[in-house]
Amino acid sequence: MNALLFAILSLAPTPGSGGNELAAEAHREYRIGCENRDDAAVARPHFAKAALLFRELWERGGGSPELARSRARAEFLSGDLAAAIAAAHAGLRIAPHHAGLQRDLETYRDAVVPPADANPDEWLRPPRIAGVRARISEWDLFGASCAAVTMLAIGLFRRFTSGAKWAIPLSAIGVAGLLLCGAMGWKRIAEVEADRAETLWVVRGDETLRKGNGESYPPRIDAPLPRGAEVREVGRRGGWIQVRVAGGAIGWLPEPALRPVP
Amino acid sequence: MSRTGRLIAAVLLTIGCQQARGQTPTSLADLTPVERQQADFYGAIAGDGAAVKATWTLGSRTVILGSDIELTLRVYNAVNHGELLRPNLSERPEWKAIFSEVGDVPAATPGEFRYRLKPRNVGEFELPLPRYRYYHPPAPEGKRMRAAFSEAVKLTVTAPVEPPRIRIPLEGPSHFFDEDPSPRGSGSPSPPSAYWWTLFILALLGTPTAVALWRRWNPDAARLAHIRRAKSVRTALDALLKAEGSPDFAERVARAMLRYLAERWNLPASARTPREVMAALDDGGQPPEMGMEAESLLGRCDAARFGDAGDTALSLPGDAARLIGRWEGM
Numbered sequence A: 001m002n003a004l005l006f007a008i009l010s011l012a013p014t015p016g017s018g019g020n021e022l023a024a025e026a027h028r029e030y031r032i033g034c035e036n037r038d039d040a041a042v043a044r045p046h047f048a049k050a051a052l053l054f055r056e057l058w059e060r061g062g063g064s065p066e067l068a069r070s071r072a073r074a075e076f077l078s079g080d081l082a083a084a085i086a087a088a089h090a091g092l093r094i095a096p097h098h099a100g101l102q103r104d105l106e107t108y109r110d111a112v113v114p115p116a117d118a119n120p121d122e123w124l125r126p127p128r129i130a131g132v133r134a135r136i137s138e139w140d141l142f143g144a145s146c147a148a149v150t151m152l153a154i155g156l157f158r159r160f161t162s163g164a165k166w167a168i169p170l171s172a173i174g175v176a177g178l179l180l181c182g183a184m185g186w187k188r189i190a191e192v193e194a195d196r197a198e199t200l201w202v203v204r205g206d207e208t209l210r211k212g213n214g215e216s217y218p219p220r221i222d223a224p225l226p227r228g229a230e231v232r233e234v235g236r237r238g239g240w241i242q243v244r245v246a247g248g249a250i251g252w253l254p255e256p257a258l259r260p261v262p
Numbered sequence B: 001m002s003r004t005g006r007l008i009a010a011v012l013l014t015i016g017c018q019q020a021r022g023q024t025p026t027s028l029a030d031l032t033p034v035e036r037q038q039a040d041f042y043g044a045i046a047g048d049g050a051a052v053k054a055t056w057t058l059g060s061r062t063v064i065l066g067s068d069i070e071l072t073l074r075v076y077n078a079v080n081h082g083e084l085l086r087p088n089l090s091e092r093p094e095w096k097a098i099f100s101e102v103g104d105v106p107a108a109t110p111g112e113f114r115y116r117l118k119p120r121n122v123g124e125f126e127l128p129l130p131r132y133r134y135y136h137p138p139a140p141e142g143k144r145m146r147a148a149f150s151e152a153v154k155l156t157v158t159a160p161v162e163p164p165r166i167r168i169p170l171e172g173p174s175h176f177f178d179e180d181p182s183p184r185g186s187g188s189p190s191p192p193s194a195y196w197w198t199l200f201i202l203a204l205l206g207t208p209t210a211v212a213l214w215r216r217w218n219p220d221a222a223r224l225a226h227i228r229r230a231k232s233v234r235t236a237l238d239a240l241l242k243a244e245g246s247p248d249f250a251e252r253v254a255r256a257m258l259r260y261l262a263e264r265w266n267l268p269a270s271a272r273t274p275r276e277v278m279a280a281l282d283d284g285g286q287p288p289e290m291g292m293e294a295e296s297l298l299g300r301c302d303a304a305r306f307g308d309a310g311d312t313a314l315s316l317p318g319d320a321a322r323l324i325g326r327w328e329g330m
Helices: A002-010 A020-035 A042-058 A063-080 A081-094 A099-110 A138-159 A167-197 B001-021 B095-098 B174-178 B193-219 B219-227 B229-241 B249-265 B273-281 B286-304 B313-326
Strands: A200-203 A228-235 A240-245 A250-254 A258-260 B041-047 B053-059 B062-064 B071-077 B099-105 B113-118 B123-128 B132-135 B145-148 B154-158
Touching: A020 A042, A020 A063, A020 B273, A042 A063, A042 A081, A063 A081, A063 B174, A081 A099, A081 A200, A081 A258, A138 A167, A138 B193, A240 B313, B099 B132, B229 B249, B229 B313, B249 B273, B249 B313, B273 B286, B286 B313
Parallel strands: B041 B132, B062 B154
Antiparallel strands: A200 A228, A200 A258, A228 A240, A240 A250, B053 B071, B071 B113, B099 B113, B123 B154, B132 B145
């Protein structure tokens, strides 16, 4: 029995671990930056180098929440707020439940300087990531489902063999658990799909939101959107992207002024 | 020549000699145009008994690249300080090679000329001082243009010293600097793959399969398990199981059967003997064969207790268990 279990588990796929040297170098640059935190002029280039290496790791396909978190922090400390926010969102795409990434994202959002006298109808800080996906991971659901299936299996087995009385309520709990897990999984998928329905962009630097796709159009909002502002794509035309700000205002921004969320 | 003529010539000769001795040039106007246009002549006319001296002096022997330095020319012993001309250094190629800027600075003192110089490069230089010629009247004709002696002037140009940099600390949450980012960057597990979900579904579907197989391999076990739902049955069967192989198996079997009949079929406590048990069961409305079977079994227990070797420690408990199973409707 033990041999069979071992054989089954040994066939289980494991997470990839490529790019160890790249990761070690990125970590080393990050550490050097931390050691020189008293001198920003010396520290920032090291954080920028670390961010570059983390980005390369990400593009190689080794994306994970922890990698996204490291990359986002390196970008932030190197001074690129927009890249930090984009990296945090990329990590939350993979693991919306990751509490560390959620906290870091709020830290980056704190650094975004909103327009003075901002109109709430035009500008609002994006809401915190909420819902089932922000609390429960796929592994949580899988574990709960396994527990429910176990109870159901034991209950059914005992009910149709020894006829134990406790088997019925146990089976009922298993069924209820499975239904609950199914409902939560469905809700989670719906939330993720809704989030991905509109492409998320991050403003690189202070940029004016315009009423049309051109410099000749008047501003939609008097104050320019600050560096790090998060906007959702509504449409695009001629190198310009129509976006919606968190407050609901819709306008146009040039694509080079935006950083996509990978 | 008459006496008067001789007298007049002598007077004129005296006057001429006197004039010849006292007419030392003291101004440029006293010089001929040729003399005035001599190369490197800047108008200095020496006085009696002393040569003109030209000294070049730097404000400092060392200057930092990018800074200015002042060069001063002082002319001594010239009788016409007010007429001295400023040597033009800005047009000289040898000066342009060393200095990017050569400017004139007004001097308050006659006979003094100041220049503001800006070096081009770092290094040590000897200034290419121009020859300074002056008019020396006491000298014989044709040798009156002399050059004033000037000591060499050396200048050292050093690289600029960078000002001490002000260190500004990097702002950021403290835990960004304290926590060690993941050295591998890929430690979190990815979502459950198809492999895990397949195992999950197999486990779910395996339950009815296991139930079917168990029933096939244990045909009576299910029914036995069913009847064991009653506590009295379970207790009796457990007691009979323990009686197997024990020395006092007959007594144990009898005790287990009596207890079972009392709990399950309300056998009165007064019914102890096989006949009393049969009578009590008949009075209780149980089927007649049940009473007879109970009497028979309890009789065998008594016989085994008192020496009859017909039943063994295995056969008697097993028969008792099968009897219970039949009464419970197997």
